[in-house]
Amino acid sequence: MGSAFVLSLVDIVNVVLTLLMYVIVARVVLSWIIRPNPYAAPNPVVQFLNAITDPLLRPLRRVVPRLGPLDISPMVAILILVFIRMFLVRAVHAAF
Numbered sequence: 001m002g003s004a005f006v007l008s009l010v011d012i013v014n015v016v017l018t019l020l021m022y023v024i025v026a027r028v029v030l031s032w033i034i035r036p037n038p039y040a041a042p043n044p045v046v047q048f049l050n051a052i053t054d055p056l057l058r059p060l061r062r063v064v065p066r067l068g069p070l071d072i073s074p075m076v077a078i079l080i081l082v083f084i085r086m087f088l089v090r091a092v093h094a095a096f
Contacts, residue, residue, distance in 0.1 A: 003096040006092065006096060007092070007093065007096055010088070010089055010092045010093065011089075013088070013089070014085055014089045017081050017084060017085050018085070020052075020053075020056070020081060021078050021081050021082070023049060023052050023053055024053050024056075024057075024074050024077055024078055024081075025074075025078070026049055027046075027049040027050065027053050027074065028074050030045070030046055030049065034046060053074075053077075056077050057073050057074060057077055060073040060076055060077055061073045064076050
């Protein structure tokens with residue numbers, strides 16, 4: 001019973017990390033499509049994506065330098081999430 005619970009919990013973490021990666025990609029794509037307009041009302045979809053991803057991207061932006069106009073912190077965040085998924089999820093599945 002205990003191992004099934006742990007495996008289920010790890011599967012949930014895996015799904016959450018995967019969804020977070022998709023949300024980061026959506027934020028990046030929308031940032032290319034929807035340019036911020038100071039005179040327009042804020043877009044609720046963009047606000048939602050920013051609220052979800054800012055806690056992860058904000059600390060990375062302090063550490064990762066910008067490459068001219070490019071912000072590579074989303075790519076670094078996705079790489080970190082992939083490594084967490086690879087090592088955490090696979091290690092737990094291999095242990096049980």
